Amino acid sequence: MKQKKKPVKRPQTMLGAYLGGVHMDISSNREVIFEGSKGILEYNDHTIKLSAGRYVVAFHGRGLHIHTMNEKDIVIHGFLTSIEYIS
Numbered sequence: 001m002k003q004k005k006k007p008v009k010r011p012q013t014m015l016g017a018y019l020g021g022v023h024m025d026i027s028s029n030r031e032v033i034f035e036g037s038k039g040i041l042e043y044n045d046h047t048i049k050l051s052a053g054r055y056v057v058a059f060h061g062r063g064l065h066i067h068t069m070n071e072k073d074i075v076i077h078g079f080l081t082s083i084e085y086i087s
Contacts, residue, residue, distance in 0.1 A: 021036050021052075021053060022034065022035060022036030022037065022052045022053070022057075023035040023036060024057070026080075026083075029061075029079060029080040029081070030077065030078070030079065030080070031067075031075065031076065031077055032059060032075070032076040032080065032083075033073055033074075033075050034050060034057070034073060034074045034075075034076065035072060035073040036052065036072075036073075037050045037051060037052060037073075037074050038050075038051040038052065038053055039051045040066075040074075041056060042058075043066070044064075045062070045063055045064055045065065045078070046060065046061065046062065046064065047059070047060055047064070048064050048066065048076055049086075050074065054087065055085055055086055055087045056085075056086040056087075057083065057084070057085055057086075058083070058084040058085075058086060059076055059080060059082075059083055059084075060080070060081050060082045060083075060084065061078050061079045061080040061081045061082070062078060062079040062081070063078040063079055064076060064077070064078035064079075064080070065077055065078055
């Protein structure tokens with residue numbers, strides 16, 4: 001009889017998503033670490049849109065700002081209300 005593998009326990013406040021060549025970690029509704037962005041398409045305190053190759057990821061909320069940005073990842077802080085995937 002095959003044994004079932006135990007599910008890997010992940011922190012409850014962190015959600016990870018793998019989107020092709022990019023990776024996104026979401027901590028609660030206050031921080032997103034987005035790795036693999038191809039560029040910023042829109043940036044204001046209510047919406048941040050990032051290019052992710054074939055699609056766009058839009059973050060909506062209040063008081064949004066880019067806390068840190070380098071060639072590898074972008075860290076967004078603020079009060080996130082939704083995340084939208086646009087193809």
